[in-house]
Amino acid sequence: MRSTESISSGNVSADVAAACSSAPGIGAHLLKRLPSGGWRMALLMCAAGAFGALALPPLTLFPVIIPSLGLLYLAAQAARNWKQAAWCGFFYGMGLHTAGLYWLTNAILTRVHEFWWVVPFAAPGVALVIAPLIAVPAVVCRYGAPGWPRVLIFAGCWTLADMCRVLIFSGFPWNPLGSALEVPGRAGDVLLQPASLIGVNGLTFCLVLASLVIWLGRRAQFGVLAVFGLWCGWGSLRLYHARPLTVPMPVVVLVQGNVSEDEVLGHIDPAEQFGHYLQMTARGVQQAETLLARLRQSPERGTQLRGIAVVWPESAFPALLDEQPVARQMIARASGNALALIGSDRRENGHWFNSLEAVGPQGRLEAIYDKSRLVPFGEYQPWIIPFNLLPGQLTPGAGLVRWDLPQAGRVGPMVCYEVVFSGGVVARQARPDWLLTISNDAWYGNSAGPWQHLATGRMRAVEEGLALVFANNRGPSGIFDSLGHETAHTHWGQEAVLVAPVPPPLAPTFFARFHNWTAGLSAFAGIVAGFLLSWGRKEEKPR
Template identity: 50%
Template sequence: MFNLLLGAASALALPPVGLTGILWLTLPLLLARLGARPVRGRAAYGALLDGFLFGFGYYCAGLYWITNAILTRVDQFWWAVPLATPLCAVPLAVVLALPCALAMLAPSGWRRVAAFAGLWTLSDLAREFLFTGFPWNPLGSSWEWPGRAGDIMIQPAAWVGVPGLTLLTLLAALLPTLGRRGIAGSLVLLALWAGAGTLRLGTIRPVGAPGPVVLLVQGNIPESEKLDHDTAVQTFRKYLALTAGGAAQAGARARSSGRAMVFTWPESAFPGLLDEDAQARAVIMAQAPGASAGLIGSVRFGADERPRNSMVALRPDGGIAALYDKAHLVPFGEYQPAGLPFQVVPGGGFAAGPGPRTLRLPGLAPFGTLICYEVIFPGRVVQPGDRPGWLLNITNDAWYGDSAGPHQHLQSARMRAVEEGLPLARAANTGISAAFDGFGRRLGELGWGRSGSLDVALPPPLPPTLFARHGLWVPLLMALLCILGLKLPGRTRRITRSAGDPTALSSQV
């Protein structure tokens, strides 16, 4: 039970609470409890159980908001209310339990600390791919504080990504367990961390032309209304009115700065099949005269008659300039994993798109689109070999209410901007809509539960970062170097009796 509570308390480090310092208490306690028992033979199960309970507490507390999605259809899925979060937490806890046990194979001291940090980081990297991928709430995200302090502490993600920040966080929190030298090492690491972040903010300069003026439209449509076909017309009219209300100011700002202007609606904001409705497309573009494009979230059907969760890019005349289909679908929400003996998602769900793409529209800087939780995957948000000038994230977080979920999702988007060195604009149905520059600094925000529009002038991109060039290979190499502690020889002390004095002891190291 104590390990369960330690894990739950560690979740306080995550957004929106951001109590990062609690990790300096919970992680050393976890390591001490793991090291209190051997890992060979039957006792190995004890270390696995300790790690599992910690992970289960951590992920249950950090993902409690998943239950909110069930409540929107509680009449159908009432039975899943007590199960949703724990069932998500179980496989994630299993992934964490393995490194917790394996790290105990390293000699105690700095080798164990390094091996623990490296193995934990490997488990986080595995979460990018296992169970279709769900790298939500890494410890590295605990530094995503608002304001200048957070801007400084997240800058090293440009070199090592969020998985690398997780490794550095583990080292900084666990070094004090090694005594005075460890405490000094932790302080030095944090000082270097903050210094590197400050230096990056002060020395890196943008390259290329500035981005467009982006009008983010936030309709604040409750999920219950989105599911009700009778309110479709009202929803459409609301988005039209918000677009028209913000387009005049956004257009004037664009003209005064010599930039293009574009507006965007969130994921599935259009209550119909936009690619099949030429009249609706023309009406939408008429609300924003002078706009280079309208980027609209909508469902569409492909040639195989399966639905896609899409972004439809409209030309000024209402024609379709480009399409982007969401590639990373949510299991049990958007598609049914193969092999299940029962049906959960009607019709098998959505079809997946081909992956990240850089879209080029006339008069607009190239951009990449990320729909909903595609933005949570570090190193996998940009088309390889074709770097865009900015990123667009459209999402609908209405499912999760005013919980920690939308805040954690927003901070994931912020971190992708830092990792790639690219400005990012985010349109969310019920919030939080926002925009960030390539340093992850906030350019503007529409808070949760508000209807409105926000125009933001995106700055130029930054030079490609180390992480943008090499992706997950960087934190992977860092983790593997730490895991070398499992193989390096430790210091052993051999004590023997002296031949001349049976009571005297001599030691050799």
């Protein structure tokens, strides 16, 4: 690709003058000083995108989106033609996604002797696939009139393009900009509540729109502040007035074994790993029995409790659990009368699955769930690659299910990556009372990756109005109530047993009923409104 020709320097004074009319104040000042093209513009857009990645979890410095997106928006307006605007969007996307996904390289480093040549391409390679989507708003907004029309078109196109990431391979909707509102603590609880109406994609639309409206002048800035106040007020009211349903819920024993990938790949003794988990399970069940007895004495909580559910993370069992009846009996003994939900690999008719298996008190398999959304290039190789890069590929399961188990209640099981899909975590016509995700993010070390993964669980809890239990091998692990408030957690790199009751659900949220239709229609309406507002305005046709 001839980027030096596509982003070529030239006389852009007319374009800058037109763009300045829609970007008063500091926006016009910056427009006059933007590089006209070439490698300087490409470098500036990459830097702006990387700076915007600071808004993503775990830092969640969401105000940085304002200057970051603002630079892209101004550069797209000042571009000499649509091709230059597209390159601006592409390079911004490369910076944003390479910085936001830098931690992917850590997984390669665990097997660097085999895949050393992939190290420089891990994060940039993924960014290369999804960065072109950001070219869409950068190009399309130029066809609207300056000011509000372009801002509406840009925000709508960004949101719809971002939602299209679920269509790439098996889907990769990681790090939508709406996740920038997942600020830790009470402030984040307040900011996230509108996700119960519009989901994370709706948050993305609102955040992009607000970040660009600020550039339209002082009146627009006051308007954004007023809307932000209403946003926080509504979120606070929802937190205060929410009334969970009266549903019996279990006490979970979440076992975080803290087994590193170096230990696994270094052929740690499977019996030692298994025994380690059994000891932690027995200790956790004792704590859970004490907690359960105390809670049952409470007139408020006593009738809202089931039994005990032990949770082991993804692939915690170092063999094939469904083929090991003796091992299942050992798990049952360590668990006492509790139900054990164990992450294990599974094979059937020559196919391999990444599974979550429910082991009853007698060691009998009560239920099996096979992961249905696999990680591209991690668990399976997309067909687009003509040679065998990934040995030992997995087979996707049949789809989401709901388990109805006496001790755990109605639970929606998921494995790892599946929790990142907004509107895709609950089986249709089978709403559970709580969600469970097991994962093993040890591959990525103590980087942003595991924390971003945990943050997606928090977002799904708010969207669906369901508590979510997130069990991770090395952490962080946690429990979120149906409002997204963290009720219990562990840190990364700890051997820990987390014992806590699962919070009850809310009635189905607006988002749970309509999923991403609200965000998609809002984004589409923004685009239509932008073009309608542009109708009849005498503006020079963009090139």
